[in-house]
Amino acid sequence: MIDYPFLQYRLKKEKINTFLINSHGKTIFRYYKNKKQQQKLHKINSCTKSILSILFGIAIDQKYLESIHIPVHTFFPELFERQDDKRKMDMTIYHLLTMTEGLDFPEFGEWNCFAPMVFHSDIVKFIIDRPMVHPVGTHMNYNSGCSHILSAILQKVTNMKTKEFANRYLFQPLGILEYQWYEDKKKISKGADGLLLKAEDMMKVGLLVLKKGVYNEKRIVSEDWINHSIKPNLMTYDKIGYYGMHWWVNKQNETKAFSVDNQYFFALGYGGQYIFIWPKEELVITITGDLYETSLLPLQLIKYYILR
16 A cells, blocks of 8 residues: 555655656546646656657558668668678667667766767767677667667658657647657757656556557557567666666566566656556556656655555
């Protein structure tokens, strides 16, 4: 049983702006630090990545893409022709989604959660030009550049901006009426961290994933895509979990195997932005905050006050 008064007391002590809990399709707990947070468009940072993953599933469903195993060089031949390391030719969309592309990208290392790609006039070129440090497909390393390349690919194959594609096939069907999606200097929607949503609309995304691609009895994205997205792939960061296809996945009980009853998955954005899904209890939690020095604190609160 969740101690809601104590949870609310704890939330007030932290730089958490919104904290919503939905159980079996009904929102049972709402916390807003102040009134303006309810209608505010929150910058959800890397939760953008997980929504981008849903868009790729829709793109395949809608026949804009045949497969996620298409080599990345087919979309940017002029950039790959200049590469000395021909191992980059093996990189596919799947490797971008799982962040197993093998590039040197110390985002969670010496860059301290900030990728300097944002300063470049051609972000896609900056990423592809990074040296290889692992063979493709063998090692997961957090790389926001993968997400931006994915957004660029989506714009190429759909002939519309990522935010326009999202509005047509995801946001409108979910009833999401207000959003912003920042772009880079080449007018590519920032796939890594560019999206702003209301907390209630983040919840709609979580419910869609909980219901394996269905929202309000309408199929938005295939169940097969959702299942593959939340399939644990490689573990690189013990404090966070395994990585699927732009979704984090972990076990409730670490001593037991992965199963429907023993896993949870989530989108995680810098500063404490979360879309957290616990299938066993049909629970969805969405969080926004300004926890830029303690981004993992909300995950710790969920584990302590809810999972256990």
